[in-house]
Amino acid sequence: MISKMMVDLGRKRSCIRELFEYGKQQAELVGIENVYDYSIGNPSVPAPVNIATTMRKLLEGDSVQLHGYTSANGCKPAREAVAEDLTRRSKSLIRPENIFFTCGAAPAICASIRALAYEGSEFILIAPYFAEYPVYVNYNGGKAVIVEADIKEFQINFDALEKVINEKTQAVIINMPNNPSGIVYSDETVHNLATILENKSQKYGHPIYIISDEPYRELVYDGVDTPFIPSIYPQTIICYSFSKSLSMPGERIGYVCVPDVAQDSDDLYYAIAGAARTLGHVCAPSLMQWIIAENSRLRPDLSIYDQNRQTLFKELSRIGYRCIKPMGAFYMLVEAPGGDAQHFSDLAKEENLLVVPANDFGCPGFFRISTCVSPGMIERSIPAFEKAYQKALN
């Protein structure tokens, strides 16, 4: 017998992938220059040149070490490099023993959930949230509980949050800079969140964790800084990926950081290691680990993303769209003219303009555009945005 639940999960293409595939087909019909695909979040700038340089150098060395198994938690030089980088930036001591390398952020999040899940346990998602979180929670032993979006500021709807926390709450998953909104929570928001979780943890007699999913951590603009959450709330598990910061999302390299300040941090770390084992984790890709060992301080060139963000915000606002100005990541959330994001996405499609309704991100009434596209495409797409806007309001 084949699990019907799994068949459905496998068959149901995400709305993003659906649009992305449509775009590729449409490009063959009308020409790639006439399709304005804002669907997918694939970094559009190349990996920093140091990545290839390091790789060429490593290829001169010992193949058996380079491509061999590392320890399950990662090779020591890579863990040391990440620990050193995090310590320098956060001014909190992070040791190599706090780092567990994974095949990207997705299994890092799954392992963190499994490490905490028990029958009936709940994990809170703050809308808007990354569309795969409900899958990760609901199929790794937990139950996803949604907190509706604060659609004014895109911070956290604390009234709604307080109402859903109960004795079964194990963690709150946050993501900032946020996909899809591009928002970075303010200091006030993070401190409020910490206070609430501290109180609730005390009330229910067990820590309620923050699982902080931070693949966009370095993609911030206008001097915005993303806080180091464990310094504010110790019961934090950081999940990170080098996908976006080093423009290599396909390479599946990331890590979990369990800081010493977390309660029973040793047990927590081992629970994540155990959980990873049950997911089929053996080690993170070894070549990439050795590359990270030498390049943990590399940062992305954000100039194109920043320019795109500025252009799109300015142009779309000029047309009449209500946009959330992104502070980070490479997405922008826009209110759907007419109010129905799916309908608007369909209208836009008629103009070969591909935008993702944010329903799956827990934010109906909005659509998401990925700003990691070519500046030329943005310029060519503006008339399509104008037409779709007019259509939606008529």
Next chain:
Amino acid sequence: MISKMMVDLGRKRSCIRELFEYGKQQAELVGIENVYDYSIGNPSVPAPVNIATTMRKLLEGDSVQLHGYTSANGCKPAREAVAEDLTRRSKSLIRPENIFFTCGAAPAICASIRALAYEGSEFILIAPYFAEYPVYVNYNGGKAVIVEADIKEFQINFDALEKVINEKTQAVIINMPNNPSGIVYSDETVHNLATILENKSQKYGHPIYIISDEPYRELVYDGVDTPFIPSIYPQTIICYSFSKSLSMPGERIGYVCVPDVAQDSDDLYYAIAGAARTLGHVCAPSLMQWIIAENSRLRPDLSIYDQNRQTLFKELSRIGYRCIKPMGAFYMLVEAPGGDAQHFSDLAKEENLLVVPANDFGCPGFFRISTCVSPGMIERSIPAFEKAYQKALN
């Protein structure tokens, strides 16, 4: 609350890792040349030189494509290359649509189990089996059921197998060439297995699958050939890894093949895709996929492994050990003199000879040695094998 079950899984180092770490410490004390470490199965021959050549070439190309997301099931050229290679070797048509790339065989097996698991479902392991199988089964929705080893021929104990199959049996996991025994099942064994599973499938009204874990498929000696299981038993899911065949176990690149001949093969494929999603799979490492696309026909240089196998079999037999002559992989299973493998392993340790008791492989009374070591170490280790043998019998 941290899951105690996961903490225990994370803290409990495998016996293999325990010995391996001990060996590294001991080497610092007595010199690396005086430690005879047969514990771990890390390929000791470098990756074929074409791997580095292809990588250098790819680094000249488009970084965004090379390191970008592929489709969840893998980039088309890699799936095409694998399908073409499998078709040529098996003389059964395998299409790119039958292939789903994964981060190695371990998550491929976990996804296959999840695709079939339901409350109470059972998965049969044939001893000796790879020590992580019980973890993969028991933590992905199934229950592992063990069939005791045929310790004469190391084929399958069919009487025992028939007894444990029932209406809840979803699959039998096989591994050949086998880790730890190095045995390849005979044609007769595979056909018997197929007949039993066909009958039982009919009896219980649902297919009982074979999950065929084949990372050692190309590591065979003396002209032995590993059969293409779906040609004999259609309800087969193949899990493969390039870890051993291309000497890159750290790179986490493998695949699932769901052949068209399997019942509802489309559903089965999608169920595995869905299951992979719940494990945090996004895609397999992209650079490695592009490398496989150009090197799917590469085969390992087996000469050293073969030579080691011959030497060890000859020398250990001469001393008096009862060894199972391996037909494939790079392991050898040896009967523990005195009968207690843990005790023998402890005695051997006193001679700085590190061998793994096969208890965790479901084969008590035997120990495993990895033959992927340097020929020089083998030569130096023979006196230690002699001493340990004498000690164990006195």
